[in-house]
Amino acid sequence: MAKRTVEDLDLNGKKVLIRVDFNVPIKDGKITNDNRIVAALPTINYVIEHGGKAILFSHLGRVKTEEDKEGKSLQPVAARLSELLDKPVSFVPETRGAELEKAISEMKDGDVLVVENTRFEDIDGKKESKNDPELGKYWASLGDVFVNDAFGTAHRAHASNVGIASNLPSAAGYLMEKEIKFIGGAVDEPKRPFVAILGGAKVSDKIGVIENLIDKADKILIGGGMTYTFYKAQGKNIGKSICELDKVDLAKELLEKAAGKIILPVDTVCAADFDNDAPTEIHEGNIPDDLEGLDIGPKTIELFTKELQGAKTVVWNGPMGVFELPTFAKGTIGVCEAIANLKDATTIIGGGDSAAAAIQLGFADKFTHISTGGGASLEYLEGKKLPGVESISDK
Numbered sequence: 001m002a003k004r005t006v007e008d009l010d011l012n013g014k015k016v017l018i019r020v021d022f023n024v025p026i027k028d029g030k031i032t033n034d035n036r037i038v039a040a041l042p043t044i045n046y047v048i049e050h051g052g053k054a055i056l057f058s059h060l061g062r063v064k065t066e067e068d069k070e071g072k073s074l075q076p077v078a079a080r081l082s083e084l085l086d087k088p089v090s091f092v093p094e095t096r097g098a099e100l101e102k103a104i105s106e107m108k109d110g111d112v113l114v115v116e117n118t119r120f121e122d123i124d125g126k127k128e129s130k131n132d133p134e135l136g137k138y139w140a141s142l143g144d145v146f147v148n149d150a151f152g153t154a155h156r157a158h159a160s161n162v163g164i165a166s167n168l169p170s171a172a173g174y175l176m177e178k179e180i181k182f183i184g185g186a187v188d189e190p191k192r193p194f195v196a197i198l199g200g201a202k203v204s205d206k207i208g209v210i211e212n213l214i215d216k217a218d219k220i221l222i223g224g225g226m227t228y229t230f231y232k233a234q235g236k237n238i239g240k241s242i243c244e245l246d247k248v249d250l251a252k253e254l255l256e257k258a259a260g261k262i263i264l265p266v267d268t269v270c271a272a273d274f275d276n277d278a279p280t281e282i283h284e285g286n287i288p289d290d291l292e293g294l295d296i297g298p299k300t301i302e303l304f305t306k307e308l309q310g311a312k313t314v315v316w317n318g319p320m321g322v323f324e325l326p327t328f329a330k331g332t333i334g335v336c337e338a339i340a341n342l343k344d345a346t347t348i349i350g351g352g353d354s355a356a357a358a359i360q361l362g363f364a365d366k367f368t369h370i371s372t373g374g375g376a377s378l379e380y381l382e383g384k385k386l387p388g389v390e391s392i393s394d395k
Contacts, residue, residue, distance in 0.1 A: 003180060003392045004171040006043055006147050011052035013109055017143035018043060018173065019161050021150040021372065022058035022077045022114075029071070031080050036152075039372060041084060043149045043173035044112065048085075053107040055143055056081075056114045057160045059128065059153070063119040078114035089114060095121050096138055104142055118160040128159050136163020149173025152373035154388030155380075165391035172392050175372060180389060182348050182369040183315075183380045191312035191346060192218060197304070197335060199224030200318030200353065203247045208382035209317065210254055210262075220262045221304050223296045223320035223331060227265050230255065231287075239270065239287035263307055267297030269321065269328060276325040294328040295321025301334035308338050317350035317381065323357050332357050340366035350377040 009016075020040040025032045047054045061072045078091035090113040092100045103113060121128040127135045136159040140146065146168040148154075148161055154176070157163075164170070172180065186194070196217040198206050203226040213220055222230060228241035233251035255262055270291035271278035281288075282297045296304075308314065316339060320331030332354075339347050340363045347367045349355045352374035358364055371377040376386060 002395045003177075003389070004395050005177050006046055006171050006173050008395065009145050009147070009169070009171050011047055011050040011145070014052050014144040015055060015104060015107070015142065016047045016052040016145055016147060017055050017057065017139065017164055017168070018047065018147045019150045019153075019164065020044075020056050020058050020173075021152040022056075022074060023060050023152065024077060026060070026071060026076060029076055031076055034080055034084070036372065037077060037081055037084060039175055040149055040173070043147060043175065044081075044085065046174070047147065048110045048112060051109045053104075053109060054112045055104060055107075056112070057118050057139065057164075058114075058150070059119040059158075059160070060117045061119070063117065063122050066123060069117075069120060069123075072117055072119070074114055074117050081112070081114065085112065087112070092116060096135075101142070118158070121159070129156070131157045131159050131163050133163065135159040137167050140164045140167030143168060146170040147173045148388060148392055149175045150388070151176050151179040151371070151376055153376070154179075154373060154386040155376040155384070157387035157391075161388045162391040165393075170391065170393045172389075176389070176392070178369060179371060179373065179377070179380075182346070183350065183371060183377055186313050186315050186346065186348050187212070187216060187381060187383065190216065193311050194313040194315075195219045195221065195308055195311040197221045197223070197314065197316040197339075198318055199226070199320045199332070201225035201242055203229045203244055203251055205378070206318070207247075207250065208384070209378060212381065212383040214254070214258050214261060217261065219307055220258065221307055222262060222264050223300070223304075223335070224318050227268070227296070228287075228293055230262075230264055234264075237286040237289070238293065239289050240292040241287060242292070263303070265296045265300035266303055267299045268293040269295040269297050269331070271327075274322070276327045278327075280327060294325075296331035296334075298330075301331060301338075304335055305338040308342060311342060311345050314339050314342065314345055314347045315350055315381065316348070316354050317352065317378065319353050319357055323353070333361055336361055336363050350381055351375075352378075
């Protein structure tokens, strides 16, 4: 069933509660990366241009004690948002109470207000994170309609997403709509051939994704640290490489179940130490006892590039090696370039480290979609239902 979007709502003169994802890095009171604020602008602008009063909710970091509140206020975020919108943005330093209610009652159409960090409600019994029904109902009482534009928290049922949506007519914002369209669409109705590229350190993080995609993808290319658990399952020597011994049997089962769909690296960049300056060796097949695999090798980059040719849908989640060390970033760069150069393909990065890699390498604009939610996009790729998405009203 299609979800209602912000354009399906009558916003004129309405108090519009918007759940955004303003969980941005702040150092010494300064925002060091405002991508998430910029990403929310289309939805906020649409609401204020259509006569709505925009009341924004977001969390920032983890807050469990009074001490945790230090440096976690959304005040600097409201200030940055004001600069980006080029208009005043009010900030209320509380999550409930008379001051907040008064500020909302005084808003005019087109005004923007930021409510203090929703996680401040977690200090007294995790009311936000545990989706306390009273808190959800209270926040909902402050508005007329609700727009959820925070895909990054869609895999969690919190008071500020599911709680508010349970009490008000709700819709997806532009960011959320895009995530549902691209990630949901890639998994449920992909244009074929559909190739998934999965990296990262642990098989355990990606088991659900691999199991879900075995039936849906035409090929699954595996890189990163989890390669060595699969190598072990094939009886190969993996030296000092990272390996989840308790997942070797499962890796064996997945290889059998996938019947040729799973494609593993054919060579590995190895070193004796986890160090950018360590001398490297390339090994095909077995890895010597005194070395560990830290990246896919040149023949694998070539193989993966070939396997990607002609693909119409590509989903990439997880780096191919220790990409934060330049010596072991070549595999991730190679795969990133191969995907970026595809013609007529829908190319999606499922958040997390691969998104960071693509942005860092300057390829961000070469992808159809880069997900804003690491955990949420992984669970979506696993075929799980996300509470934040499920709670949005159907059309």
